[in-house]
Amino acid sequence: MAPEHEIWIVLQNETPHNTILGVFATQQEAAAHAERVAPLHEGKVLYARYVIGYRRHSDEFLDYP
Numbered sequence: 001m002a003p004e005h006e007i008w009i010v011l012q013n014e015t016p017h018n019t020i021l022g023v024f025a026t027q028q029e030a031a032a033h034a035e036r037v038a039p040l041h042e043g044k045v046l047y048a049r050y051v052i053g054y055r056r057h058s059d060e061f062l063d064y065p
Contacts, residue, residue: 005052010034012041021045 008030010022024030030047038045
């Protein structure tokens with residue numbers, strides 16, 4: 001089984017448009033960004049971990065080693 005690779009996405013659920021506010025490599029980065037932008041979105045900012053299993057390089061999809 002391939003190793004898990006993850007990203008952290010910060011999003012707002014105040015409006016249905018432009019919901020993704022950032023994509024980060026670590027939970028700490030996502031949490032810091034969420035805290036910074038929360039006042040702009042009435043505190044309705046979330047962040048979540050997403051596991052990814054491949055990366056894109058040019059026009060090819062490659063499995064992570």
